[in-house]
Amino acid sequence: MSAGPIALAITGASGAQYGLRLLECLLDAGREVYLMISQAGRVVLSMETDLEPPAHPQAAEAWFRARHAQAPGRLHLFGPRQWNAPVASGSNPPQAMVVCPCTTGTLGALAAGLSSDLIERAGDVMLKERRPLILVVRETPLSEIHLENMLRLARMGALILPANPGFYFRPRSVDDLVDFMVARVLDHLGIAHRLVPRWGGGPELD
Numbered sequence: 001m002s003a004g005p006i007a008l009a010i011t012g013a014s015g016a017q018y019g020l021r022l023l024e025c026l027l028d029a030g031r032e033v034y035l036m037i038s039q040a041g042r043v044v045l046s047m048e049t050d051l052e053p054p055a056h057p058q059a060a061e062a063w064f065r066a067r068h069a070q071a072p073g074r075l076h077l078f079g080p081r082q083w084n085a086p087v088a089s090g091s092n093p094p095q096a097m098v099v100c101p102c103t104t105g106t107l108g109a110l111a112a113g114l115s116s117d118l119i120e121r122a123g124d125v126m127l128k129e130r131r132p133l134i135l136v137v138r139e140t141p142l143s144e145i146h147l148e149n150m151l152r153l154a155r156m157g158a159l160i161l162p163a164n165p166g167f168y169f170r171p172r173s174v175d176d177l178v179d180f181m182v183a184r185v186l187d188h189l190g191i192a193h194r195l196v197p198r199w200g201g202g203p204e205l206d
């Protein structure tokens, strides 16, 4: 896979840590990131972590850049109505988009093609342009609507990668569980990592 920008949307499902850790790993891998955080995503982030990024997109971008020691150019944060963002158009799509974590609300909006905010529009662009779209859905239990929406999106080419960590590698901490999920996302993005040992003891990616 070529090393184009990765769009990362953090929505308001439980598991903000997954999105934050993925962001960290993408930046560590030297990837350009287009970050979007839904309004509910910000609420959940502040409930599940000690972080309080500012609401305004420009201030939030500066805040995340400072947190990850990123110079301008690598990390861009776009607000929900920022229709001039590259992710809003099929003429300039990112290499891949990940919604992590993904709510059933955003899942439903994507399945219905609503495009009512930038996250939904960016996902819609990925689907119409047949680009990789990874949805780290988190909810339990799942209703028929959720299941049908997942099937619908899977049939359209999206990858449904539920936030569903395995325990066979004997996690010792919440961080281990988070890394398990992030590792699976990075695998699908074709980005090398050493987050968790590989099953079967095969060679690590370099």
Ligand SMILES: Cc1cc2nc3c(=O)[nH]c(=O)nc-3n(C[C@H](O)[C@H](O)[C@H](O)COP(=O)(O)O)c2cc1C
Binding pocket: 010, 011, 012, 013, 014, 038, 039, 040, 041, 043, 044, 047, 102, 103, 104, 105, 106, 107, 138, 139, 140
């Ligand atoms: C603490 C908290 C946890 C939540 N967890 C989930 C969840 O795991 N899955 C889900 O689909 N919605 C969850 N929600 C509800 C969504 O945040 C809500 O439906 C919101 O409208 C989704 O908007 P978004 O898709 O634009 O982020 C949670 C809300 C809160 C406040």
